[in-house]
Amino acid sequence: MxxxxxxxxxxxxxxxxxxxxxxxxxxxxxxxxxxxxxxxxxxxxxxxxxxxxxxxxxxxxxNAMAQSLHRSRSMTVGVLTTDSFGRFIFPILEALEETLAGHGIAIFMCNATDDPEREQQHLDQLLGKRIDGLLVTARRMDRRPAIAVPGKSMPVIYVFSQSDDPDALCLLPDDHGGAVLAVEHLIATGRRRIAHITGPAEFEAVTLRHQGYVDTLARAGLPALPEHYLNGLWSEAWGREAVDQLFADAATAPDALFCGNDQIARGASDALRERGLTVPQDVAVVGFDNWDVMALAARPPLSSVDMNLHRLGRAAGERLIAMIGGERIRGVERLPCSLVVRPSSAPAGHTDTTQQNQNS
Amino acid sequence: MxxxxxxxxxxxxxxxxxxxxxxxxxxxxxxxxxxxxxxxxxxxxxxxxxxxxxxxxxxxxxNAMAQSLHRSRSMTVGVLTTDSFGRFIFPILEALEETLAGHGIAIFMCNATDDPEREQQHLDQLLGKRIDGLLVTARRMDRRPAIAVPGKSMPVIYVFSQSDDPDALCLLPDDHGGAVLAVEHLIATGRRRIAHITGPAEFEAVTLRHQGYVDTLARAGLPALPEHYLNGLWSEAWGREAVDQLFADAATAPDALFCGNDQIARGASDALRERGLTVPQDVAVVGFDNWDVMALAARPPLSSVDMNLHRLGRAAGERLIAMIGGERIRGVERLPCSLVVRPSSAPAGHTDTTQQNQNS
DNA sequence: ACAATTTCGGAAAAGGTTTTCTTTGATCGT
DNA sequence: ACGATCAAAGAAAACCTTTTCCGAAATTGT
Missing domain, CATH: 1.10.260.40 (lambda repressor-like DNA-binding domains)
Structure with missing residues (x-):
């Protein structure tokens, strides 16, 4: 000393x-x-x-603290992630941060890693900091329990996650519409036997996308064969395995695959190539997520549904600001997806085009 | 109304x-x-x-603001990312958040996306919030200019990025040591003609890893052939292309590849398979980053150097707390990497083992 | 029972800012 | 030249806590 x-x-x-x-x-x-x-x-x-x-x-x-004390507006909001920050949360966060920063609002980042106790601690801390609003994200599978903010005292938005709190606002991508886009595209480019390989049925997104798939086939007068709908993991390995199943019987082999994410799509695409089938001539493939690392590295590059997470984040920021301003917004809002067309599904000529639909 | x-x-x-x-x-x-x-x-x-x-x-x-006003300790720190939050920053952030939360310190997240003006705005805002410390992360390629905190008034740590401010503390993974681990492992498993496929030479990490590769070969009495060192992009496509170059001439073909990241490694691994070469029997492959999405999806799963980003984040949190407590720490600290051995380099029997070296 | 000590609880300042209310001094009108 | 009006700046309260200092009451010792 x-x-x-x-x-x-x-x-x-x-x-x-x-x-x-x-x-x-x-x-x-x-x-x-x-x-x-x-x-x-x-x-x-x-x-x-x-x-x-x-x-x-x-x-x-x-001194912002002194100012806030006086104005009783802290100009901060909390972002509480239930599972740890995942790949999907990033673009959302980025856009959210940008939007809020434009209004002079700073973000407290918290991560509860699915531990209710840590979640509570974080919430306590945020409440102590007198945040003006709270944004909750979570793994999408589960409809998470409502965050316990005492006395309905603060705007809360759930992004990329859903709560059972009827007073809260939930912002989600339009999974159904995304699937519609993908399948319509495949139909428009002449495919008639379209299979859907996707993740575990417990995910709500899986159900919704499946519904979009089924609805679109029906509208086009095409049958939705049970053996063309395969649930599994979100992995490349599952994509490969699913292709083996689908093409085991030549009679029912599809001419297009709509996959639940880009990893499945990439695995499927690899398996097709190894079977001697050419993408997209023999089989077209469309993925979901438009994760560049996967979609662009695949051979050929994958068409994919983009959930427009950046826009979702921006929307979340805008809604939150509106709510802090006094507006009461609630319910579930689903924002449209887009389709990014790349060679894996393109009829020669088209490449890297983006289509987008309205809320469906 | x-x-x-x-x-x-x-x-x-x-x-x-x-x-x-x-x-x-x-x-x-x-x-x-x-x-x-x-x-x-x-x-x-x-x-x-x-x-x-x-x-x-x-x-x-x-009311934490009132408390802070009194104690003149805001119990908050800022995290300023220069490029947008990337894949590498996540685990760091996660560990950092956990560490700081354990001490009751909350994190303001800011993202300047390489825009100096936005960076300045964010810094101003953070200064106004009277953060107790600042953590800066950036793309690793460039040694970023020092953040202009007025009056040397606040602890600053650069994580996963380096600054030219001699008073600052920079925390980085030990790239050299990581490369040493990988190459020693390949030598230990009997490889003698080890090539290094990596990213753009402008990255300091590329230089350091290359040095580790060269040093280790030298120590083992093995030659470092110029045609076994290939610079390119950080992509799978480059990994595939590099394999084509390396194996064009059978006389100089390597029996092992040490790759600058897992994407290159995966591309290389795919290209080898398509050439009819078996991994690891014919050619062993080791990647860098231990990015599970890549390393586990590759066939066979990739051995890879793990930068222990989680530990890096934790260290950053601990150092920051120490500095807030009054300690003066500065200089460049490099934390050790580990090697995760998987089938792509395993002599039959070994699988998924982690080795780790001391700072080298 | 009285002084001395302890125990407990209150009053007030401090921390940095904004805002409302006053005060001061100046300008205007006639 | 005098009261009325107006502009400019100051004083003080408020925001919410913590902490230091004090006073009052209760306890102890003799």
Whole structure:
């Protein structure tokens, strides 16, 4: 101990200048200084300038906590992820952050990793920080229990996850519509025997996309064969295995695959190639998620449904700001997906086109 | 306007209870209430209990902003990502959040997407919020300019990125050591003609890993052939292409590939299979990043160097807390990587083992 | 029973800002 | 030149806690 001149314990950094320092330097009272800096009140121009100059010289930056205390608006919101930040959450977060930052709102990031106790701790902490709003994301499979915010006191939005709280707003991609886009595209490019390989049936998204698939086939007068609908894991290995099943019997072999995600699609595409089938000439493939790492690395590159997560994040930010402003929004809102067409499903000529539908 | 009973503009939610309410309900002064709730001062047990009961009944939660104002410690830190949150940043963030949350510190997330102006705005905002510390992450390629925190006033750590600020602390994975691990493993399993396929030479990581590769070969008395070192992109396509180059001339064909990331490794592995070469019998493959999506989906699953990003994040949190506590830490700290052995390099029998070296 | 000590609880300042209300001094009208 | 009006700046309250200092009551010792 005692090496150097700083006392050794605690962060004894120089205190930042306060408005009191600014006022002193400008030779005015703190009230006047405040007015000058906020362009409010009625002051002589010369006085304003003097105060502003003093503030700049001191590198003054108003203490947001003191301001918030006064305004009882913290200008912060919490983002609570139930499962850990996954690949899907990123683009949402990014857009959310951008949107909120544009309104001067900062984000507290919390991650509860599916531990209810940690979730509660985080929530307590956020409540203590007097966040103006809360955004909850979770793994999509489960309809998560409502977050217990005391006294209905704060706007809450669930993004990419759903809650059973009827007063909350849930923002989700339109899985049904995404499936419709994919299947319509396959039909439009001449496919008639379209199979659907997807993930575990417990996921609501799986059900919804399947429904979109079935509905679209029906509307086109095509049969939805039971043996063309395969549930499994979200993995490439499952994609390969599913192709083996589908093509075991040449009689019922499909001429197109609509896959529940890009990993399945890529696995399927690999398996097709190894069977000597050409994508897209023999079999067209469309994936879901438009995850570039998968979709672009596949051979040929995969057509895929894009959930427009960036837009979802932006929408979440906008809704949250509206709710903080006093609007009451609730219910489930599903935002449209788009289809990105790449060679895996393209009739020669088309490539990398984006289609988009309305909410369906 | 005027529909319903709420005034219509602004978030007119019920105010949270303050300590003043608690004090009133317990029939004590606010000072006493504070002492009771913080287990400080000298109070009768009965009084404490009464106050605590009142607090619970009201759902009282102390206003962290008021506390911080008083203590001049905001119990928050900022995380500023220069490029947008990438795949590598996630595990770091996750561990960081966990570590800091354990100390009651919350995280402001900001993303500047390589825009210096946005970076400055975010920094201003964070400074206004009186964060206790700042953590900066960036794309690793460039040694980023130092963040301009006025007056050396606050602890700053660069994680997974490096700054030219000699006073800052930079936390990075030990790329050199990671490469050493990989190449030693390949040598230990009997390989003698080891090639290195990697990304663009501008990345410092590429240089360091290459150095580790060269050093290890030299130590083993093996030659580092220039035609066995290939720079390209970080993609599967480049991995495939590189294999074509390497195996064009059978005379110089390698018996092992050390790849700069898992995507390259996977592409290489695919290309080998398509050439009729078996992994690992004919050619062993080791990747870098241990990105499960790639490493596990490859056939066979890829051995890979793990940068232990989770540990890196945890270390960052711990260092930051130490610095906030008054310690001055600086310089560049490189944390060890591990090697995860999977079938792509395993001599039959070994599988999914982790090795780890000391800082090298 | 009285002074000395302890125990308990209250009052008030501090932390940094905004805003409302006053006050001061100047300008205007007649 | 005098009261009325207006502009400009200051004083103080409020936001919510914590903490230091004090006073009052209760306890102890003799």
């Amino acid at each position: 005692g090496s150097g001149e700083d006392s050794g314990v605690g962060a004894d950094y120089p205190q930042r200048a306060t408005i009191r320092d600014v006022a002193a330097r400008a030779g005015v009272s703190i009230g006047t200084a405040s007015k000058a800096l906020n362009a409010s009140g009625s002051l002589r121009q010369e006085t304003r300038d003097r105060v502003v100059a003093a503030a700049n010289e001191l590198g003054f930056r108003p | 005027g529909s319903g009973e709420d005034s219509g503009v602004g978030a007119d939610y019920p105010q949270r209870a303050t300590i003043r309410d608690v004090a009133a309900r317990a029939g004590v002064s606010i000072g006493t209430a504070s002492k009771a709730l913080n287990a400080s001062g000298s109070l009768r047990q009965e009084t404490r209990d009464r106050v605590v009961a009142a607090a619970n009944e009201l759902g009282f939660r102390p």
